[in-house]
Amino acid sequence: MNSEKIIARSSLKRDYCGAESHYPYRLFSDLRNLSGTTLMNLLAALFMTQLLYVVGVGGVPDAELCIALAFSLQYVRLCVLCWMLTMAHHLHSQFRTSLHLNPITDNAIGKHFFKYSVFGWGVPGILLAASIMVQYHDKAGKLLDTASLKSQNCWFLDRNAFIYGLLVPSAILISVTLYYLVRSALVARYVINMQVDRKIRDKMRRKRMLHIALFAKITVLLGLVVTLGALSKLFKSEAAWIAYHVGQGLQGIFIAMLVTCNCQVLKLYTRSMKSRASRHIPVYASMGRASSTAAVSKSTSLQLLTWEPAPDPV
Secondary structure: OHHHHHHHHHHHHHHHHHHHOOHHHHHOHHHOOHHHHHHHHHHHHHHHHHHHHHHOOOOOOOHHHHHHHHHHHHHHHHHHHHHHHHHHHHHHHHHHHOOOOOOOOOOOHHHHHHHHHHHHHHHHHHHHHHHHHHHHHHOOOOOOOOHHHHOOOOOOOOHHHHHHHHHHHHHHHHHHHHHHHHHHHHHHHHHHHHOOOHHHHHHHHHHHHHHHHHHHHHHHHHHHHHHHHHHHHHOOOHHHHHHHHHHHHHHHHHHHHHHHOOHHHHHHHHHHHHHHHHHHHHHHHHOOHHHHHHHHHHOOOHHHHHOOOOOOOO
16 A cells, blocks of 8 residues: 555656646647647646545545545546547647648637537536446445445446446547547648648648647557556456556656657747747837737747837836
């Protein structure tokens, strides 16, 4: 149990790193779009997964807390996979509608985000309700009989509720996510080959393949953790149980590093930021003070910090 506590504490600490990965989306206005918002919801669901995982470390003696923890963990695990699917769907739609290097501005972000939110938070609620019914039936109405749950720290429901409420939906969600990623790769290849300019074609290939590879890595990691949990639950494998602890404890920091610490992502964004700055800096020099201040507040270019004359202090 001491090793479980150490892994759990480190996972919660690392997941705060995942929460800090929201910071670039608050700093750069270019990332305040539907893709960035769906990613923030994914990271929020991951944080709740890690937090509830830590609660169960060392065992939960109270029966009501135990069953509540099992249901809550099953819900947020499904939320993570649902938001991953929405990200893959949005990526596919972007690749299918954008035939150029720069994506088309979406004027219906609120409408699309509402639909994604209903799916990302609502579908797991429906699956959880079905799991509660299965658990209630298997326990003959005695939901507070948690003797079988406490052996695994109340992290999983009983066999049938776990299989039909979590394992089967997770397999479907991961399969559909991979399907959209494959479709996105095919569409990206077709659109890239349509470009006449070689430089634009190479730049587009780097950007498109970087997005697909990033989402594929996250999906495979989430699927691996679910698989380890299933092996430890269904087959009572000690090796799978230990591997699940390691995977569950480290998935937050791995995903945060994939999203925010990817050198290729930072390199691409830095290049695009420099090119925009070189195009727009002369414009700011000819603007009035009021309009220039408004434009600077919406810009992500760090070169504009040296703007002259300096704006009046607020």
